[in-house]
Amino acid sequence: MNVKLLLWAGALWCVQAVAQAPLPSLANSAYERAHRAMYWADWDELERLDAAARVDPERARNGGLALCQVREAMGGGHGNPSLAYHEARVAGTLAWAQRRPELALAHAAHLEALSGLAWFHRGSGYANTVSEQRFRDFRATLDRAQAYAEQHAAVLSGDGFAAQVMAELLRDRGASVAQQLAAARRGLAKEPWDECIYRSVINNLMPKWGGSPQQLEAWVREAMRNLPEAEASMRYVRLYNDAVGHHYEQSLFEDTLVQWPLMREGLKRMVATHPQSEYWRNRRAFLACMAKDRDTAAEALEPIDKPDLDAWGGGSDGQRNYQACRRWALQS
Amino acid sequence: MRWKAMAGAGLTAVLMTAQAGAADKPPTQPVGKATPAAEPAQPASGRRLSEHLRDVVAKEFKRFVAPHFAVTADGPLDAELRAAAEAMRDEHLPRVRVLMERWFGEELGEEPLRDAVTRLQARVANEFALWGRDSTGPAYDAALAQALQTPGLCNPGVKHDISELVRRLNYLRDLPPDVRRQAVQAERELLARWGQPRQVSDAEALPAEDLLLQLRASDQAPQKAVVPALAFYYLGDVDDRRRDPLRADGPARCAMHQWAGASAAQFRAALALQAPEFVIGQDRRQAAALNDDGYPRAASYFAVKGSVTVQAEVNANGRLVRAKVIKRALKVPGIREARPFTLEGAMDVATLARAKETDWLVSAPAQGTRTVEREFLWNPR
Numbered sequence: 001m002n003v004k005l006l007l008w009a010g011a012l013w014c015v016q017a018v019a020q021a022p023l024p025s026l027a028n029s030a031y032e033r034a035h036r037a038m039y040w041a042d043w044d045e046l047e048r049l050d051a052a053a054r055v056d057p058e059r060a061r062n063g064g065l066a067l068c069q070v071r072e073a074m075g076g077g078h079g080n081p082s083l084a085y086h087e088a089r090v091a092g093t094l095a096w097a098q099r100r101p102e103l104a105l106a107h108a109a110h111l112e113a114l115s116g117l118a119w120f121h122r123g124s125g126y127a128n129t130v131s132e133q134r135f136r137d138f139r140a141t142l143d144r145a146q147a148y149a150e151q152h153a154a155v156l157s158g159d160g161f162a163a164q165v166m167a168e169l170l171r172d173r174g175a176s177v178a179q180q181l182a183a184a185r186r187g188l189a190k191e192p193w194d195e196c197i198y199r200s201v202i203n204n205l206m207p208k209w210g211g212s213p214q215q216l217e218a219w220v221r222e223a224m225r226n227l228p229e230a231e232a233s234m235r236y237v238r239l240y241n242d243a244v245g246h247h248y249e250q251s252l253f254e255d256t257l258v259q260w261p262l263m264r265e266g267l268k269r270m271v272a273t274h275p276q277s278e279y280w281r282n283r284r285a286f287l288a289c290m291a292k293d294r295d296t297a298a299e300a301l302e303p304i305d306k307p308d309l310d311a312w313g314g315g316s317d318g319q320r321n322y323q324a325c326r327r328w329a330l331q332s
Numbered sequence: 333m334r335w336k337a338m339a340g341a342g343l344t345a346v347l348m349t350a351q352a353g354a355a356d357k358p359p360t361q362p363v364g365k366a367t368p369a370a371e372p373a374q375p376a377s378g379r380r381l382s383e384h385l386r387d388v389v390a391k392e393f394k395r396f397v398a399p400h401f402a403v404t405a406d407g408p409l410d411a412e413l414r415a416a417a418e419a420m421r422d423e424h425l426p427r428v429r430v431l432m433e434r435w436f437g438e439e440l441g442e443e444p445l446r447d448a449v450t451r452l453q454a455r456v457a458n459e460f461a462l463w464g465r466d467s468t469g470p471a472y473d474a475a476l477a478q479a480l481q482t483p484g485l486c487n488p489g490v491k492h493d494i495s496e497l498v499r500r501l502n503y504l505r506d507l508p509p510d511v512r513r514q515a516v517q518a519e520r521e522l523l524a525r526w527g528q529p530r531q532v533s534d535a536e537a538l539p540a541e542d543l544l545l546q547l548r549a550s551d552q553a554p555q556k557a558v559v560p561a562l563a564f565y566y567l568g569d570v571d572d573r574r575r576d577p578l579r580a581d582g583p584a585r586c587a588m589h590q591w592a593g594a595s596a597a598q599f600r601a602a603l604a605l606q607a608p609e610f611v612i613g614q615d616r617r618q619a620a621a622l623n624d625d626g627y628p629r630a631a632s633y634f635a636v637k638g639s640v641t642v643q644a645e646v647n648a649n650g651r652l653v654r655a656k657v658i659k660r661a662l663k664v665p666g667i668r669e670a671r672p673f674t675l676e677g678a679m680d681v682a683t684l685a686r687a688k689e690t691d692w693l694v695s696a697p698a699q700g701t702r703t704v705e706r707e708f709l710w711n712p713r
Contacts, residue, residue: 036488
């Protein structure tokens with residue numbers, strides 16, 4: 001009887017262990033789930049994800065917020081997309097917005113889909129590689145988005161995702177940086193905690209869009225305002241780190257007003273706060289080499305056995321950056 | 333059919349040896365998570381299967397049945413639906429195991445012995461197809477029809493290759509709570525019908541794949557929006573990146589037929605599992621491809637024979653303008669007292685391919701088009 005009881009308890013423990021196996025947190029699964037939902041026109045799932053992400057303060061392994069991942073997935077296209085794919089997104093999101101006229105998320109998703117279609121027409125090449133007809137289609141689609149935004153201004157007003165999309169739309173239509181920032185701040189006025197807006201606007205402040213290092217620095221400082229010191233320094237890192245990927249690459253410390261000591265402090269906190277993040281462990285070394293801080297680079301490189309090449313610039317560039325940094329930092 | 337020849341040779345040896353000692357060995361308990369209420373299976377002859385033969389069944393069960401009832405925590409179902417799925421799985425799998433042992437016993441009494449496992453596979457596969465087409469009645473149909481109006485119905489979630497059971501319950505997730513509860517109960521009842529003779533809907537699936545191809549050829553925006561996934565894979569700008577709709581997987585097929593406006597019965601007909609997909613891992617296009625002997629792969633494997641009748645629209649040049657299958661009279665060893673739905677998909681594709689290659693000049697009208705019917709025979713050489 002005792003043996004039976006023991007076996008039964010053991011079996012019960014196994015069942016409970018399986019039942020309680022940790023599922024990926026929302027922040028770690030949000031991008032993929034939202035991406036799938038967008039792909040299959042699963043609007044209810046997107047609404048559920050958005051609602052859950054808005055109240056989920058937990059960050060992913062790499063420190064990203066679920067909300068930003070949901071929005072990124074909603075805007076992200078696929079490799080090799082087609083006109084039919086973009087038109088399907090436009091038509092699907094419009095049907096969603098018509099079904100749920102009071103839902104800002106649906107209208108913002110439609111604007112984002114129109115923006116994706118516009119960029120499909122234009123392509124991502126330099127302006128001198130784009131035909132006049134493609135430019136016309138690009139502008140016409142942006143005009144359509146602008147008209148839609150004006151028509152639904154009331155419901156879009158104050159929504160974080162809508163603010164992101166509007167800032168992007170204004171940028172693409174050639175509005176001033178001040179106008180773009182004003183659109184972003186309208187979203188922040190209602191949702192001041194919304195880090196995703198701060199991060200998405202970084203791209204608008206790059207020189208290729210008419211932004212300046214001063215505007216970038218002012219925006220980063222604005223984003224840090226009212227945050228506890230530790231949080232503020234980590235946000236500083238996130239925002240300037242985004243600027244590396246969007247434009248500055250290896251010239252961040254020469255061409256912007258970024259301050260390495262503040263960045264260094266933030267990176268240290270970032271690695272301590274997200275100990276499972278290979279990205280930030282590697283990125284700290286990458287940025288330290290870029291800032292020519294040999295001691296910090298050597299210390300950061302020490303625990304890295306196998307580099308996370310994404311953190312080093314990706315692909316073969318990433319491999320070369322890692323090797324060059326290692327040679328420089330570890331030479332006596 | 334190399335895989336079948338190899339499998340056949342090995343299995344024959346196992347079957348001959350095992351059958352010789354079938355009555356001598358004591359029966360073992362059925363293997364399964366939960367012990368079914370049913371007794372260990374007895375073949376038609378009244379003898380229990382030997383341990384060796386039960387192992388053969390166990391392997392088939394593990395390969396072709398259990399995966400279709402897998403329920404995992406990272407799937408798309410919410411907690412309530414997942415709990416229902418787990419309960420259904422635990423109730424149903426032991427039942428199928430018992431059925432398979434009984435069916436295998438029956439097949440061991442048939443010739444040729446070397447094909448007994450293939451016949452068992454066909455029977456199990458057809459049971460899946462019958463389950464796919466079956467309905468508990470108007471309330472269940474109405475629930476599915478309501479679900480078909482929901483955008484995102486076909487989203488399989490992050491884990492793309494969800495099981496058949498999860499796929500079915502996933503359709504119900506956004507229904508109003510009371511409708512959903514009844515539909516889940518209906519799903520449970522449908523599983524309980526496995527192995528019982530029953531009338532299922534003989535509705536034809538809509539030609540959604542053809543409609544998608546027509547849309548692609550038209551180069552126009554669709555009247556009714558397609559989901560981005562379909563547009564991405566099937567309506568792309570670059571020819572060699574466009575997929576063949578007849579090779580679509582479950583979620584894409586679901587989205588195609590939802591987009592085409594399928595009724596509940598038409599949708600179920602379109603999504604009912606086809607034997608080649610899960611027994612030999614081939615989609616309908618692959619399964620319909622001809623072997624060197626001119627016989628479709630799936631038909632060779634399952635020894636399908638009979639006829640398929642096509643209604644064809646022929647123009648004055650003797651060219652086939654349009655064709656559709658209107659009648660099937662197919663026999664599949666192992667599938668008894670039921671229409672072999674599970675192999676009709678592949679046979680339809682194979683027959684329509686033959687119709688396309690047929691010279692229709694004798695049926696050509698002087699002008700315009702003429703609709704004619706023609707029966708295509710499928711008999712292995």
